[in-house]
Amino acid sequence: MALTNPARFGAASAAGLTRSRASRRQNLSGRVVEGLLLSALAVSLLILVVLIVHLFQRSWSVLDSGFGDFITGTLDASDARTAGVGQAIRGTLFLAVIVAIVAFPLGIACAIYLEEYAGDSRIARILRVNVRNLAGVPSIVYGILGLSIFVKFAGGLTGGRTVIAGGLTLSVLVLPIVIITASEALRAVPRSIREGAYGVGATQWETIRSHVLPSAGPGILTGTILSLSRAAGEAAPLLLVGGITGLLRTGDQSLWEQVTKGGFTSMPVAIFSYARQTGSDFRAVTAAASLVLLLVVVLLNAIAITLRNRFERRW
C-alpha cells in the first residue's frame, strides 16, 4: 500500500515521517486489538469468579448455620429448613461407582482396539467417526435411550427407575469421553516402545499390558477423571430415567434395597428440584448445593488438567 502512495516518492524525510506516523497509529491500533482480545479472555474468566462469589453470598445463611444438617439432610422441596443434600451426595457417589465399573473398562478397551488393533481399516474409520458423533449427542437424548433400554426394556434386571438404570445411562453418556481421551493417550505412545517389547518376543497383548498401557496411564487417567466430573454434573438424562425431584423418602430400607428398588436422586437433580422453588430460603439451599457441586467438579477438572499437563511427555 505504501508503495503506491505517491507521497512516499517525494522527499526522503517526508516519506520517513509518514511511515513513522503510520507505524505509531498501527501500533496504537495493535494495542487496542490486543486489549480487546485480552478483555474477552478476562470476561470469560471473570464469569467464573462472579459465579463462585455469588454462590458464596447467597448460600452464606446455610453455610454459616446448619451446614451439617444441610449436608446430611433429605431431599425435600417443600420445606427449606429441613432440605438437604445427604441423599443426593450418596446418589452421586453410587452413580460415579457404576460409571467407573461400566464405562472405564469398556471405554479403555474400545480405545485399545481402535488404536492398537484396528489400524486404518474401513471399519476402524467408521467406528472412529461414530465415537466422535456420540460425543456430540445432547445429553437429554441419552436420557431417552436410558428410559427405553435400561428402565423399560431391561427393567427386570435394573429394577426400573433405580440408581442402576441411572448409572448405566450416565456410563453410555461418558463412554465417548473415555474413548477419545484414552485414544489420544495411546496414540502418543511412540512406536519404539512397542517395538522394544516385540523385540524380546512379547505378544501384542503382552506388549499392550506391560508397555503401552503404563506409558499411556496418566493420559487415560485424565480422561476417566473428566468423565466422572461430567457424570457428576449431568441432570437432564437422570430426569428421564427417574431421578427423584421434590421429595425422596428413604425410610429404613437396607442399602441393597435402596440400590435395586428404591428411587434415587443426585446432586444436580436435587439442585434442579430446589431451583424450581421460590422464596429466599430455597434460594440459599440451591446456592449451597450448587456451590458444593461446583467445587467438587472444578476440583476434579483441575486435577485432571494438572495431571495431563504434568505427565504430558515429549518422547
Next chain:
Amino acid sequence: MSEAPTQTSGAPAVNLRLSAKRRRSDRTMKWLFGIAAVLTFVITLLILYVLFADAWAFFWQVEKAKLWDIGWFPRRGRFDIKTLFVGTLIVSGIAMLIAVPLGLGSAIYLSEFARPRVRRILKPIVEILAGIPSVVLGYFAISFINPDIITNLVGGANKAFNFAAAGIAVGVLTIPIVASVAEDALRAVPMSLREASFGLGARRATTTFRVVLPAGISGVIAALILGVSRAIGETMVVAIAAGAVGGGLFSVDPFQPGQTMTAAMAALGFGSDQIAGSGLAFQSLFFLGFLLFVLTLLLNIAGDRLVRKVREEY
C-alpha cells in the same frame, strides 16, 4: 522352552513358537477389545432405533394441524413444533452472541498474543469453565443474570424467567467449546506463514487478522458450528431459567418465558405428573428427541469435517 529340543549341531535350536496359553490369551484379548469397540456402534443404532420407532408412531397418529397450531401444550394435545423451534433459535442465538466474541477473542489471544507462560496458566482455567454443571448455571441465570443484569437493563423483561437469561447462561457454557476448537485451529496454522507476514513488516494484529485467521478459517467455522450444536442441545439451563414448564405459547420476545425443544423434553420426562407409559404426549418426547438428534448430528458432522480439513491442510 517346555519341549527340550534335540540338539543336532553346534548352535542350540530355539523354539520360537508361542505356548498355547499365551497365544490363546492374545486372541481372547483381541476379541474382547473388538467387542467393546463394536458396542459403541450398537449404542448409535439403539439410539436411532429407540428414537425413530416412537417418533414415527407419533408422526402418524398426531393430527398434522396440531403440529402447526398455537403453542406447545402436550398434555392438551397441542404439539406446535414451531413454538419450540423458535425458542431453540432464540436461546442459541443469544448464546452465540455471548460465546462468539468471548470464545473467539479468548482463542485468538491465547494462540497469537499470550506468552507461553501466561498461556499455560490461562488455558486450563478456560477449560475448567467447560466443567461447570449446567444446573449450576441455570440457577445462576435466575438468581443473578436475570434479576441483576437483564431486568435492570430491559424494563419490560419478565422478572422470573425469560429466554435472554437462559441464552446468556447457555452462552457461558458454549464459550469453552468455541475457544478450544478455534484455538486448536489457529495453532495448527504453520509458523512459516506468520514469519512470512512478520518479514514483510506486518504487525502482530495485522498478521493475526490478515494471515492466521484466513488460513485457519475452516477451523474457526467448525468452532462456531460445534458451539451452536452444544447450545441447541443444552437442557437444564433452559429448563430452569426459561420457565414455561407445563407448556408455552408461541413467543418471539426474548424477554418473556418460553420453551425450547430440550426443555420441553425435560418437562415431559420428569415430575409427579409424569405421563410415563403410552399416549401421544409421551411419544412426542421421542419425536422431539429424534429431531434434536438429527439436527445436532448434522451440525457435528459438518463441524468434524471442517476440523479435519484444517489438520489435513497443514
